[in-house]
Each structure stands twice: as C-alpha cells, then as structure tokens.
Amino acid sequence: IITYNTLIDGLCKAGRVGEAIGLVAKMVKDGCSLNIITYNTLFNGLCKAGSIDEALELVAKMVQDGCSLDIITYSTLIDGLCKAGKINTAFSLANKMIKNGFSPNAVTYSSLIDGLCKVGKVEEALRLADKMKQDGHSPNYITYGILIHGFTQVGRMDLTFKLVAQMMHSRSVLDIVTYNSLISSFFKESRVREALILVAKMIKSGCHPDIFTYNSLIAHLCKVGKVDEAL
RNA sequence: UGGCUAAGUUGGUCA
Numbered sequence: 244i245i246t247y248n249t250l251i252d253g254l255c256k257a258g259r260v261g262e263a264i265g266l267v268a269k270m271v272k273d274g275c276s277l278n279i280i281t282y283n284t285l286f287n288g289l290c291k292a293g294s295i296d297e298a299l300e301l302v303a304k305m306v307q308d309g310c311s312l313d314i315i316t317y318s319t320l321i322d323g324l325c326k327a328g329k330i331n332t333a334f335s336l337a338n339k340m341i342k343n344g345f346s347p348n349a350v351t352y353s354s355l356i357d358g359l360c361k362v363g364k365v366e367e368a369l370r371l372a373d374k375m376k377q378d379g380h381s382p383n384y385i386t387y388g389i390l391i392h393g394f395t396q397v398g399r400m401d402l403t404f405k406l407v408a409q410m411m412h413s414r415s416v417l418d419i420v421t422y423n424s425l426i427s428s429f430f431k432e433s434r435v436r437e438a439l440i441l442v443a444k445m446i447k448s449g450c451h452p453d454i455f456t457y458n459s460l461i462a463h464l465c466k467v468g469k470v471d472e473a474l
Numbered sequence: 475u476g477g478c479u480a481a482g483u484u485g486g487u488c489a
Contacts, residue, residue, distance in 0.1 A: 248478040255479095283479040290480095318480045325481095353481040360482090389482045423483040455484040462485055 244270075248280050255288025263288055277308065283315050290323025298323060312343075318351045325358025333358055346378070353386045360393025365402065368393055388421040395428030403428070416448070423455045430463035438463070 247270050254263035263285065270277065282305045289298040298320060302312065317340040324333035333355060337347055347355075352375040359368035368390060372382050382390075387410055394403040403425070410417065417425075422445045429438035442452065442460065452460075 245478045250478095252479065278478095280479045285479090287480065313479095315480050320480090322481060348480095350481050355481095357482065383481095385482055387482090392482060418482095420483045425483095427484060453484090458484040458486095460484090 244275060244278060244281070247275065248278075248284055251281060251288075252284045255284060255291070258292065260285075260288045260292045260294070277305075277310070279310055279313055279316070282310060283313075283319055286316060286319045286323070290319060290326070293327070295320075295323050295327050295329070312340075314340075314345050314348060314351070317345060318348070318354060321351055322354035322357075325354050325361070328358075328362065330355075330358045330362060347375075347380075349375070349380045349383050349386060352378075352380060352382075353389055356386060357389045357393070360389060360396070363397055365390075365393045365397055365399060369402070384415060384418050384421070387415060388418065388424065391421055392424040395424055395431075398432075400428075400432070417445075417450070419445075419450050419453055419456070422450060423453075423459065426456060427459040427463075430459060433467075435463070435467060435469075 247266065251263045251266055254260070254266065267277065267281065267285065270281075282301070285301060286298045289295070289301065302316070302320070305312075317336065321333045321336050324330070324336065337351065337355060340347065340351075352371065356368045356371050356375075359365070359371060372386060372390060375382060375386070387406065390406055391403055394400070394406065407417070407425075422441065426438050426441050426445075429435070429441060442456070445456075446452065
C-alpha cells in the first residue's frame with residue numbers, strides 16, 4: 244500500500260490525476276484496501292487539478308468506505324477551497340472540523356490566511372494570524388512568508404516592514420521564499436537599489452539565491468536597462 | 475523502530 248500511495252502521489256504531482264485514479268481502481272481490484280493516506284493524496288491531486296467538487300464527492304465515498312477524515316483531509320480540502328476562491332466555504336469547513344473535534348493547526352491556518360491574502364483581504368489575514376496565536380499555534384516561517392507576500396502584492400509595504408521587524412524581534416529567520424517575495428516586490432516598486440541590497444543581505448545570512456531569485460533579478464534588471472549587471 | 479499524504483515565492487505564452 245505504501246508503494247501504491249507513493250505512485251499515486253507521484254502521478255498526482257505530475258498532473259496525471261486521471262492515471263492516479265486508474266491506479267486506485269487497480270488497487271481495489273487487486274483487493275488492496277485504501278487507507279487515509281491514499282484518500283488524502285487523491286484529494287490533494289484533485290484539488291490541485293481544480294476538481295474540488297470531485298474531491299468532495301470522494302469524501303462521501305471515503306466515509307462510506309469506513310474511513311474518517313483526519314486533520315490532513317480537512318487541511319487539504321480547505322486549501323483547495325481557498326485556492327478556488329471559495330473562502331467562505333473554506334471557513335465553513337474549518338468550523339465543521341472544529342465541531343468534529345479537530346483543531347486547526349499551523350498548516351490549516353496558513354491555508355486560510357493565504358486564501359484571504361489572495362482575495363486582497365490582508366487585514367483580515369493578519370487578524371486571523373493573531374487568532375491563530377491565541378489558539379496556541381505560533382505562525383511559522385511559512386505563515387509569515389504568506390503574509391509578507393500578501394502584503395507586498397497589495398502594495399502594503401508598511402505592513403510588510405512591520406512584520407519583518409516583528410520577525411527579527413522574535414528571532415525568526417527570513418527564508419529563501421520570503422526573501423524572494425521581498426526582492427521581487429522591491430523591483431516591482433522600482434526600488435532596484437533596495438532589492439540589490441536585500442540580495443546581498445540574503446547571501447550574507449547564508450541563504451543562497453535560487454532559480455526564483457535569479458529569474459526575478461535578471462528579468463527586472465533587464466527591464467531597467469541594466470543588462471550588464473544581469474549578466 | 476522507521477518508510478507514503480496537507481500551507482507561501484520568480485519568469486514566459488495565450489485569452
């Protein structure tokens with residue numbers, strides 16, 4: 244079953260959900276029962292492929308099959324709903340999950356926070372992060388990265404800097420993804436100098452530029468005519 | 475005992 248699950252996840256991540264479902268059918272035919280991980284893997288694959296409705300239909304089947312939802316199931320579905328822009332449904336599901344005795348964890352909260360950010364409700368996202376703290380889950384570096392990205396996307400550099408300062412204060416370290424968000428937002432605001440300073444800082448802190456960093460650097464430097472620096 | 479599942483970042487193309 245672990246072998247099957249690994250293959251199913253591989254197919255899903257390669258965007259081949261149809262084949263993944265075929266493989267599940269074969270498992271069943273071979274008398275191999277599906278476990279929660281098999282289902283969760285499929286839910287994630289379906290959600291990423293934009294088939295939330297199919298994922299929700301499959302939940303019903305899973306329950307009939309005698310398998311109950313766990314925190315990963317809820318988090319996966321909540322994330323899928325958020326990414327589909329169905330924020331309200333995502334929050335309803337989060338409430339349902341609580342009613343069923345599960346408490347949202349940092350991942351669940353992060354998905355909801357990202358969902359709010361993506362529809363531009365960054366103040367609400369920030370409030371949810373506070374609620375998350377009160378609920379005993381400290382925002383982690385991913386949660387912070389989500390917020391920072393959300394803030395930069397709507398041009399709220401004030402909130403961005405405030406949060407970065409807060410992170411420094413709590414000795415949280417900026418990771419590569421967060422650096423990349425910040426760097427590309429500086430470029431988008433035509434703050435080329437600050438972007439480059441940040442790249443230098445990032446390197447000094449032991450964080451190595453990756454393909455995202457380079458793509459952003461090269462694209463923006465070329466755009467402002469600094470082809471030589473890009474090279 | 476362990477091994478499989480959930481969250482954030484860039485550029486391009488087309489509408």
